[in-house]
Amino acid sequence: MQRALSVSRMTGNRSSFPDWYQAIVREADMAELSPVRGSMIIKPWGYGVWERIQQTMDRRIKAMGVDNCYFPLFIPLGFFAKEAQHVEGFAKEMAVVTHHRLKLIDGKLQPDPDAKLDEPLIVRPTSETIIGDAFSRWIKSHRDLPMKINQWANVVRWEMRTRLFLRTSEFLWQEGHTAHASREDALASTREALEMYREFSETVLAMPVVAGEKPENERFPGADNTYSIEAMMQDGKALQAGTSHYLGTSFARAQSIRFQGESGELEFCHTSSWGTSTRLIGGVIMTHGDDDGLRLPPAIAPRQVVIVPMLRGKPEDAEVLAFGQALVATLNDTFALGEPVRALLDTKDQRSAEKRWNWVCRGAPIIVELGPRDVAAGMVSFMRRDDLRDGDKVKSQALSRDDFVAQVPALLAAIQQALFDEAKARLDANIRRDITTYDGLTEFFGAAPDDDEEGVAFKGWVRASWSRPTGEGLEAIEQKLKIHKLTLRNAPLDQPASFAPCIFTGEPGVEEVLIGRAY
RNA sequence: CGGAGUGUGGCUCAGUCUGGUAGAGCACCGCGUUCGGGACGCGGGGGUCGCAGGUUCAAAUCCUGCCACUCCGACCA
Structure with missing residues (x-):
């Protein structure tokens, strides 16, 4: 429920995959x-x-x-004219510089006809x-x-x-x-x-x-x-x-x-x-990404540990800030994933609940909530962005400050691994290897070309054997696939020793290829 | 370049059919109460309604032209 609420907040009550991505x-x-x-x-x-x-x-x-x-x-x-195929492949989409000066003509700033380049430059x-x-x-x-x-x-x-x-x-x-x-x-x-x-x-x-x-x-x-x-x-x-x-x-x-x-x-x-x-x-x-926003792998997160201090305009704020600053300094001297940890104390003048959410949404791997109670007890409360919720509840853990500092490298490594494992499981589970005919392929990906409700019909890829035709034979396959918005992605490097008949022609197969829809 | 659609505060949109003082929610600012799970109340700022003409006493609204963007195709990291 909370997840649905989150995504609807971001997408304005729409929830298609493209809307989700944009949000x-x-x-x-x-x-x-x-x-x-x-x-x-x-x-x-x-x-x-x-x-x-x-x-x-x-x-x-x-x-x-x-x-x-x-x-x-x-x-x-x-330079482009020298390689024929190359220029043909790119000619349609080039930005061309033709002038090197602007001139005010009839009150409008435009390229100066006298400043035309002899040979245009391509960006x-x-x-x-x-x-x-x-x-x-x-x-x-x-x-x-x-x-x-x-x-x-x-x-x-x-x-x-x-x-x-x-x-x-x-x-x-x-x-x-x-x-x-x-x-x-x-x-x-x-x-x-x-x-x-x-x-x-x-x-x-x-x-x-x-x-x-x-x-x-x-x-x-x-x-x-x-x-x-x-x-x-x-x-x-x-x-x-x-x-x-x-x-x-x-x-x-x-x-x-x-x-x-x-x-x-x-x-x-x-x-x-x-x-x-x-x-x-x-x-x-x-x-x-998930319904709460982005989840960044620690290796590329600009900030890996973000500390959100619970400030309430009271005297104990100073202690919370001092504790937080010291914690950031200690963490930045710690190594994780082979590099110094990138920690941040978010002191922006904003409600702490709001700040915490913003960091969840940006995907900071570890988000620490630091309140007066933690400071008094020498504790650190934090959440893992990769494993944020237990049902509707946000999962939070607490460790002593020293234990937390000691565990951050292992935590970041675990988050990195967990994100990979989750995505790897999804990839492996969604490559179909049991579809061996073109009819089966079209049935799997849907008979009509427009029946894919974005974000609903999760199809994945098909890995199938083919005879690797060239020229017109290949073009025919390309056209057949196009009807279903499908393309040949690649022939994976790890190939089996023997091959089933070609999914397109029934001829002896020579290679396995991945078939799917693509961006 | 073909087909469809949309242009109204930062964002999402209502208002256009049937012309009559430009609106809502979120965001933003101020004050107060709050704050350890996405706060609430009150007050406030911000828009020449894509652009240019036209019709009219009066145009976001009707007419004409243009522009931009989005989606579906063709192209592509």
Whole structure:
């Protein structure tokens, strides 16, 4: 009852999954729409989560021997023309800069016709082309390889429809780019990045994923192979949470990225690229959120322990504050999950019940309520955000101050694990492996295309064997799936030894693929 | 770009059909009582009703044009 009440408070008595998602983004203070079409303002709490993602992933990127650098926001138009498939894949959604000056004409500020650029500049949708151009100058010898770089940047893709964190015109991401002497090395690097994403997603975001290879029709424009990690949201839809591409030598050929091998011959490099974005935050929300708001895994929570003092404008307030300040200082000197604990004493002049709720809604992992009684007894009362309620009642625990401090690292680790376990159980329970025919597939996902009441009909994914056709055969499958808003997500890396007949054609199967609806 | 819909305080919306002083709830400010499970009472601030024309004594309301946004398609991290 309380849960229903909570969500209805947030969604204005509607409770569809999209409304729920929007409500959490707003109520948890993560982000809001900006005056700029399709672009969002990431608020401090949301950006704090992104900073945590950056910090923790950056360590992993560097551990792969990859260095950070920075390339220009603007890419000359001509750079895109060099790789035919690439430009075709992105041409429809690029922001183009055509002028470099404004002029007041007829009282209206507009681009100065005399300041037209000879060659338009593209606001980068991704940086393969400009980084490839640098690679072509940086790489001369096999001794320069492998070349492995990464950049944290913003990119722009002029999407038709946008949704906070999941798809915005401008978004933040990291893009890794590597060049290698051989296909094997480049593929290994592609797979290493994919595995890094899987481990990061599961360990840091507590978001279980399935790592696999995208079918041909879902490949990155210009790539030979595209791999992804796919996460299951609480409405059963798939979220592509990260991608890693083996680009073969096509980008190297287009941009003349060559090296002189040991034998003295000039050879083309094999390149890879891989990226994750602020979309991960959307994934975290849709993986861990509940009817009370967001639940943040401690590893990415900007504040892991928030102390809400019960202040009543009375003399004992000073003691409560002093106790709280000392507790924060002690906690910040404590280590949990390999880092100093991030604790906060919320001294905002606001009703404490209100503050506590706000932190519940934002998803702070541990919320401490500190009142005069606790201070007098040297106790700490707290609640775990991952396990907030017992029916209608809010669960609260109390420990002595010293015991609490001692247990915080274990508590945070337990919360991190509990969130993962819950999501992992949901993922595993909702991948159907017993559907082997197309009729069974359509029956499972619903005969009519519009029958999915959002948030009601939880479907999950189907894992089925297929014959992996290419060209027209694949296109036919794509069209059949499209009727039911389904797509091939990926072919998981762990494949069985033998295969059932193809779910689409009945021909001998060669691979298992995940089928589902996606964001 | 096709189909549908919506633009009214920060948010969610009523009012538009049938023109007549711009409203409610939440949020915000003040005072008081409260405060250890999402407070209550009283008082208050805040909106040129998306924009531009038109009709009219009078337009949020009727007419015309434009713009923006949302949802469903095509595209996509």
